[in-house]
Amino acid sequence: MRGTVELRGAVKRFGEERAVDGIDVTVGAGEFFSLIGPSGSGKTTTLMMLAGFAALDEGRLLVDGVDITAAPPQRRGFGVVFQNYAIFPHLNVFENVAFPLRARGKTDREVRERVGWALDLVQLSGFAERFSRQLSGGQQQRVAIARAIVFEPSIVLMDEPLGALDKNLRYDMQMEIKDIQRRLGMTVIYVTHDQEEAMNMSDRLAILNHGRIEQIGVPLEVYERPANRFVGRFLGEANLVPGSLARVAGGEAVVRAADGREYRARARPGVAVGAEVVLFARPERIALSAAGADAAADGSNRAEGRVYRRSFLGGMMRCVVEIAPELRLTVDIPNVGHARIPEIDERVGLAWAVADSLILPG
């Protein structure tokens, strides 16, 4: 199966600044791979390097083992979906989708067949004669996708393709893109700054920051076991309690937090006792209990505090609980009928399992 992309030691400098600072990544054939990160993290530059619009200052790019570092964009054979779609305004939908085929000198018959197939796939069969100005954002998006897959490339690059759509439509389009990718078995390299989108669609994702990869992995693994504070905070909500590693015993690490309390977490190799660390726990793993309840026999972590803020998010109530001055934990209470929602300023107890706690380098 074709469609492997390999980036080795890629560097891109803009003047003094290193926009991409040594990226190594291998994307397997048929994989949906996302590059995510805040703006300025180098994700779009990385994609432009793949597409051929930003020359690599260092490093190499291989596709199916062939070095294409110096190939011009039109020789790379990728399908590309651009931010804001880049639909040609002077061509109708049919001719937009036909563009890659005509550029490759296909016969009229082939063009008609392939364009018909691609428009079917994105459910735009009745729109062939329209122009981009007569289409909604979602429809333009579909045209851009049809145009990128019409010549059946093994690799498709997408640069924030859903950024301009509203939330509900975005979710539907995510599912559709994912379906098309799976049906055609193509490799997709997808750039987004939306972490939910990346988690929803990707087989694997890479989190970028300052032109470097902070972590690569399957979404669940990266979410559950972030490599560092940046990843923990970037991918979803995170509680990060600063402290120092007090001791390690029986696969458990004990962290003495800034508030003087001790919390336990899964041990992490390579962190010395006394080192500055951060205790990490996801808000949905922390449960509320009545204040003043005894230390649990099961040995889970406990804390007590005052509800500082509540935000209703539909599926859950997010409570911020102040357990010490300047130390607040976020707790997500699922919106199920029997859950009791505490009032602001109410004193509550918190409990979470040691298995749900990690220590990250300070």
Next chain:
Amino acid sequence: MTRIDRQATFLMLPSYVMLAVTFIVPLMWFFVRTLLIDASPAALPGTILSVATSRPMLIATVATIWISLLVTGISLLLGYPLAYYLANHGGPRFTLVIFCVIVPYFTSVIVRTYSWMVLLGRNGIVNQALARLGVIDEPLPLLYNKFAIVVGMAYVLLPYMVLTLYAAMKAIDPVLLRAARALGAGGAYVFRRVYLPLSLHGVISGALIVFILSIGFFITPSLMGGPSDVMIAMLIERSVEITLDWQTATVMSLFLLAVTLLLYAVYYRVTDIRRLVGG
């Protein structure tokens, strides 16, 4: 009408008044007086017909259209690459080229025309240089002919073409060109299928502007042309100044005005279409 629209109309009022008092009213008065008051209205169709079919008028019309087409074609051929360069470069190189395009634009037409006469004259710089290089024995007849008119007018009108094309090219979203290349199109194909069509309304607008200005040109052709190269504007001037035949002059002016307005209507449609296409 919104409040902003009303305010805008109010702000335009002095310009409207100015235009009416100094242009439309005198023009109408000129037409009415020469065609309906000085002559009898009954003779009007005959006058128009005889002027329109007179030999000098026919020759001048053909010459005017031919010269204007040549000037338009040449400014387009020279202007397109120039505008492309401007639209795709920034910094000092852009400044230098735009300076070279704009400065002549603000210089008097007469000054520019005389400069060309110095260059193209019998003992002008071009002939001297060619003679010294041994390319020619006799000076070439570069001045006082159609060639000179076309060169001079193309030079004077080039900035209109360049600036119109530049505006059209600047409005082309560079992402479209990237998309075309990413989807497998080479440089020539991108130009033919994307860049040229998207800049086409600029080509049409620029060509119309240059053509409209060309057909009414007077100074350059009368200074640089030969005795047989008479354009309509020169014929009008001769009728007024030399033969004192105001009726002929009026009919010819009307003709020129009508053609100009017609072309302007086309120009207006083109810019309107551009808005529709969103390019």
